[in-house]
Amino acid sequence: MLQQTVGEVVRERAALHPGTEAYVYPEYGIRKTYKEFDEETDRLAKAFIGIGIEKGEHVAIWSDNKREWLLSQFATGKMGGVLVTVNTSYQSSELEYLLKQSDSTTLILGEEFKGSNYIDIINTVCPELKNSQKGRVQSAELPKFKRVIVMSENQYPGIFTWSEFEAFANDVSDEQLEDRFQSMDPDDVINIQYTSGTTGFPKGVMLTHLNVVNNGKLVGDTMNLTEQDRLCIPVPFFHCFGCVLGTMAAVTHSTTMVIAEQFEPKRVLQMVQDEKCTGLHGVPTMFIAELNHPDFASFDTSTLRTGIMAGSPCPIEVMKKVISDMGATEITIAYGQTESSPVITQTRADDDIEKRVSTVGKPHAEVEVKIIDPATGETVPAGVPGELCTRGYHIMKGYYQNEEATKNAIDPEGWLHTGDIAVEDEDGYIAITGRIKDMVIRGGENIYPREIEEFLYSHSAIQDVQVVGVPDPKYGEELMAWIILKEGESLDAEELRDYCMGKISRHKIPRYFEFTKEYPMTASGKIQKFKLRELSVELTQKSEV
Template sequence: MLLHKTVGEVLRNTMEAFPNNEAYVYPENNVRKTYAEFNHETDELAKAFIGMGIAKGEHIAIWSDNKREWLLSQFASGKMGAVLVTVNTNYQEKELEYLLQQSDSTTLILGEEFKGTSYINIIQKICPELMNSKKGDIQSEKLPQFKRVIVMSENDYPGIYKWSELVEFAEQVTNEELEDRFQSLDPGDVINIQYTSGTTGFPKGVMLTHNNVVNNAQLVGEYIHLTEHDRLCIPVPFFHCFGCVMSTLASVLRGATMVVLKQFEPGLVLQTVQDEKCTALQGVPTMFIAELNHPGFGKFELSSLRTGIMAGSICPIEVMKKVINDMGAREITICYGQTESSPVITQTSTDDLIEKRVSTVGKPHPNVEVKIIDPVTGDEVKDGTPGELCARGYLIMKGYYNNPEATHAAIDHEGWLHTGDIAVMDEDGYIDITGRIKDMVIRGGENIYPREVEEFLYEHPQIQDVQVVGIPDEKYGEELMAWVILKEGASVTEEELRAYCKGKISYHKIPKYIQFTDEYPMTASGKIQKFRLRELSQAHLVK
């Protein structure tokens, strides 16, 4: 049954049920707060936002790694109705300027820096008026809606509020005023705008409602049997749905403890799971690969691990097996979806047969319709036939912010979201994602799905990770190129890899080009950027 609650109501309900449970832990800072304390903190921050003059429906952009202030802002905005606009931590000047303009954000909450990039310098370049502005009264030529900047620190910067200054604004607002705002919110309201990665064209702002994210988080938590006794290690970034829906919101809905890492580092994840006795762990495949291949992996005590989620991109079968067998996360599940679907469409179940759990993305969630269509004709295809996956239901976004044309291109007149992903459904209703429509390689008239080749190469004992892309070819139209990361200390040649393939997969699926590498171009959320790999492949062959 679907819930009809706001994000703020979710936290209040959990506080009433489990006031003394640890709500969140930041082991790097030794900060621990109960649900009663977390609820109070977010009430005060919600009052501060109201005291600053932030109206219901106003857009607040937030730009930092997984700091405590990010977590508080998520649930405070959920209580007073401002729309949280999440900003990719990797953004630079032009990207941030575009987002602030396109989203009509009035407020920016930011960390001071991220991995050597000064966020303060960037916002000062975008908004030079900041240097001479009164706090809260910015008059920007480029950003006409933009009024205020808040930094997650106690350092002084011209025109920018320090975090502690929010206390004064909270003191100006009564509990009754907060309650009036809280009660005015509707679960159908947009509460979050997340910008897609923008691999083609400009990023689009996905508008998600309380109903979208609350119900998706509820189902995700149910599938991994998350309870008030669980401790979920969260190394995935908050700015993505994996962080702020499938991790933080799912935990709060179930009364679980959020054990938060500000940034991903494989050794720190393993140490945290051990020290905090985490029962669940989230991550994209590249994160789990890095953890499994950490030189000290065998020294960590991971016996507390039971469950978690691997998602964010296609999950290699061999990696799933190792997470279950070597890490001991015997109930780990795979999720599939995208930001436009809040994000999860399908998920494996903890009691699925092991073959289904490692080789598929499961079945559609309850209250979600799925169909697989021929992308050319639009007709549904038979079981076992590849086609584009489409989804419909409560989880579909309200649309792209200020972009009706893109919204109509993504969601058809019957309400179906066209994902752009190629999927196959078996006779039992389990779905396998075989790639993106644009990733499919057509070699001499043969359709090749890179994932099939990747899965085969993953079985090679010397290979840690592999990504396959198509590149232009005069004779066949396209050829395959494999980018291979070898395990530490391993040594294998291109010729040996091709010999390994012969007689085991079709000749036309054997990569013509093989390039060894130490890393892949990645998004901040840990997704491999295949479009960049294609660009690098072509540049490499031109040399």
């Protein structure tokens, strides 16, 4: 276990590999070495101190994968500010909730994202901003809130430009930074990440230096990362996938980060080719978009070796293509959740294809896992499904200002209850078969949607499939499959039913098939099954009227 703060990791890597490229933004021609990265984050850490941010103070950050985001992550790690990550798709009520619940004093933001004007939104949330002196906001709704910094040089009332913010570094000596740097402890909270809030209001997960540094290190170890590797990161920084499995895994191994501000499949393929990336991260929908891009065959991805597919279950056929068509022969699957900072289990580079496509691997070193009967709390034997629980260095400090939710998630013995249904095989590999709340009970039979999804993926015309349960007066629940077809393919419900007959049990054949072009998604690329379920209920009720 590394007993290091985020800042200590940056300094160590800069000393070990000063000339290795730390990060590249191909879209802007920006390239910086680890020595330069260390110097940049030192200067920005001074700016945070100079502008008045105390150790332990909460700094919210809201943008896509901009360079300022990356530098802020590691600069706060050098001076003790707690970075509160904001989902890029948030609108005014969600932003207001987060700023208030997290007690953030500061907001760093981009100007806009995919049609959302962030400046307009913050002015809606904090109308006092327009008439405030920069750094002296007094908000009736947000009593702790003081300052806003924009990642640009455009002037807005009450908001510091980026260079105005950076200039605060001039007022802080090396000794002042060193004092702050040395005052930090690996057990200090460094990051608050808000869960996506698929049930109730989002909760702020408190993660420490120890959590994220070691999780990043173990993720990179499992991928065999070194200073020779170049990791393409198109997944969002505001999510653990971006800022732990991405940036932290890279920095703990002196690996070069090749960063896409936003995901766009062709741009990512171009980056992999031009920057000779050896690793590529993505959720399954991203890999599907890359593989199905009409120009896919024109890009050379032969430098790829590794990467991580995570965020939602990986279809077997997609995994096979990432290995055969993209050349990422050592691609790994990682599984976890924000509350476990995030990775619990991961497949290994030398696992056979069967283990890599049918399981989420084995637990990381220093991580305990057990699978329990949710009804009794007793540990179940291998081969029996139950709820996955985990314990170790990686468990969050708790939910910010939400003791009750913390107690519901972490039991008195320190086990985090994930809410995921898992099965362990005789070799210790774990398969995730669904969420406890996704399980469909049809006529007394437990059905796991994942199993039916995997079967339907084997149809050559299907690009993506999601299966949900809908209420049924006779059986309690019935299955509905949402299908995305490959370009140029056609298929109807009757043909799909025929395809299923004799291959899967009759009670597992979906009663309803719905064809769609896209699924409701979170900003981090996860499919929102609860929304699909709501749509399914609406559709099935209409069809029965």
